[in-house]
Amino acid sequence: MVSITNHMPTAELQALDAAHHVHxxxxxxxxxxKGARVITGADGCWLSDSEGEKILDAMAGLWxxxxxxxxxxxxxxxxxxxxxxPYYNTFFMxxxxxxxxxxxxxxxxxxxxxxxxxxxxxxxxxNDTNLRIVRTYWAExxxxxxxxVIARWNGYHGSSxxxxxxxxxxxxxxxxxxxxxxIHHIGQPxxxxxxxxxxxxxxGLMRAQELEQAILELGEDKVAAFxxxxxxxxxxxxxxxxxxxxxxxxxxDKYEILLIADEVICGFGRTGNWFGCQxxxxxxxxxxxxxxxxxxxxxxxxxxxxxxxxxVIAATEFNHGYTYSGHPVAAAVALENLRILEEEKVIxxxxxxxxxxxxxxxxxxxxxxxxxxxxxxxxxxxxxLTPDKATRAKFAGKEGAVGFMVRERCxxxxxxxxxxxxxxxxxxxxxxxxxxIDTLIExxxxxxxxxxxxxxxxxxxxxx
Ligand SMILES: *Cc1c(COP(=O)(O)O)cnc(C)c1O
Numbered sequence: 001m002v003s004i005t006n007h008m009p010t011a012e013l014q015a016l017d018a019a020h021h022v023h024x025x026x027x028x029x030x031x032x033x034k035g036a037r038v039i040t041g042a043d044g045c046w047l048s049d050s051e052g053e054k055i056l057d058a059m060a061g062l063w064x065x066x067x068x069x070x071x072x073x074x075x076x077x078x079x080x081x082x083x084x085x086p087y088y089n090t091f092f093m094x095x096x097x098x099x100x101x102x103x104x105x106x107x108x109x110x111x112x113x114x115x116x117x118x119x120x121x122x123x124x125x126x127n128d129t130n131l132r133i134v135r136t137y138w139a140e141x142x143x144x145x146x147x148x149v150i151a152r153w154n155g156y157h158g159s160s161x162x163x164x165x166x167x168x169x170x171x172x173x174x175x176x177x178x179x180x181x182x183i184h185h186i187g188q189p190x191x192x193x194x195x196x197x198x199x200x201x202x203x204g205l206m207r208a209q210e211l212e213q214a215i216l217e218l219g220e221d222k223v224a225a226f227x228x229x230x231x232x233x234x235x236x237x238x239x240x241x242x243x244x245x246x247x248x249x250x251x252x253d254k255y256e257i258l259l260i261a262d263e264v265i266c267g268f269g270r271t272g273n274w275f276g277c278q279x280x281x282x283x284x285x286x287x288x289x290x291x292x293x294x295x296x297x298x299x300x301x302x303x304x305x306x307x308x309x310x311x312v313i314a315a316t317e318f319n320h321g322y323t324y325s326g327h328p329v330a331a332a333v334a335l336e337n338l339r340i341l342e343e344e345k346v347i348x349x350x351x352x353x354x355x356x357x358x359x360x361x362x363x364x365x366x367x368x369x370x371x372x373x374x375x376x377x378x379x380x381x382x383x384x385l386t387p388d389k390a391t392r393a394k395f396a397g398k399e400g401a402v403g404f405m406v407r408e409r410c411x412x413x414x415x416x417x418x419x420x421x422x423x424x425x426x427x428x429x430x431x432x433x434x435x436x437i438d439t440l441i442e443x444x445x446x447x448x449x450x451x452x453x454x455x456x457x458x459x460x461x462x463x464x
Pocket of ligand 1: 122127290366
């Protein structure tokens with residue numbers, strides 16, 4: 001057996017990676033010619049790689065490392081829990097202390113009567129759970145025809161069969177026979193890309209009213225729930241116009257449709273409050289959680305149910321769960337993460353201090369000649385790239401080509417900023433400092449300049 005350590009030469013690590021590791025959301029054949037960057041460590045907002053580079057992680061991993069890297073407390077809690085009780089399940093009339101403590105804490109933090117948690121190890125699994133919960137809920141209430149879940153184009157809810165179907169990513173639907181039956185998609189509230197000549201407010205209202213049209217077309221007796229992210233993340237950080245969510249809430253109330261807020265990104269401080277539904281002023285019946293729940297230190301997700309939804313589900317044997325639902329080590333680590341978020345006032349600091357500074361600095365990127373719009377809420381932001389700000393034009397050439405060029409330059413400039421099509425997005429750890437924000441903005445500006453120069457050289461810096 002070869003021992004594989006951080007001290008092997010990068011090229012050897014990359015060759016083994018290309019030979020044996022299948023990466024998610026990647027064209028894996030490509031790794032044979034260009035190896036993956038090998039991340040070897042991390043602290044605060046900074047990653048280190050096998051070449052000794054220090055990289056500013058403006059994505060908090062995959063939107064999850066809310067408290068930053070390198071917190072020993074979480075490692076210590078995990079080690080302690082592994083020694084005491086490394087594993088036990090919560091099937092068959094058993095439970096354990098970490099899952100009890102975490103559930104009580106989540107019930108305290110979650111708004112309203114969202115007081116009951118069913119666990120998973122990821123956001124995808126939690127949304128699969130939600131699909132079964134809402135359909136079982138209506139069946140138990142004597143309305144088994146209420147099965148359809150309405151979701152949105154360009155929403156992201158995971159990549160399993162159920163969650164990938166709920167999501168509205170055509171690239172996911174096109175592989176593996178998705179979507180599964182009884183999922184219906186409506187338009188997203190992305191004014192920049194799709195709002196045409198409408199005002200953002202009118203457009204937001206129109207997109208919300210697509211929910212009402214869909215309910216009327218499908219039949220109220222067929223619709224179980226509506227699922228959406230309070231702010232779309234993977235779709236490009238789409239912050240909806242202010243008119244959107246109040247109208248969605250009105251429609252869900254009017255037709256008694258369960259509202260599922262997918263808080264996998266928005267939860268645990270990302271939008272400046274504990275949950276995105278608080279920022280948006282909505283009252284979900286179910287919240288999906290994962291990512292920031294443990295700041296990514298352990299794989300854990302879940303569904304938080306209202307008293308009413310739980311009461312209906314609790315009356316029957318619900319044949320659902322995962323071997324690792326409520327895993328004791330993951331639960332203990334999540335609880336420690338929540339303690340740090342709360343005691344160190346991480347979310348309050350983001351609201352009152354670093355958040356306003358980040359907003360001001362990030363919005364200043366709109367002065368860059370290629371940035372049409374710079375929008376941010378809490379610590380999730382998006383730059384819409386365009387060759388013509390006045391008309392919000394798309395670039396000539398393939399959509400996303402310029403975004404990819406900028407991302408390549410960010411990578412070279414030791415900044416992790418992701419592109420979604422021709423948007424550049426950030427979601428840094430919530431603990432990012434003002435000095436680190438300055439570095440982020442400097443590197444982003446430089447990368448935008450370099451990306452723009454390349455787009456010009458390739459003749460695609462012009463309207464499509
Ligand atoms: C990441 C994400 C998921 C899926 O979570 P996984 O842990 O990757 O399965 C679901 N919903 C949203 C909003 C996400 O951002």
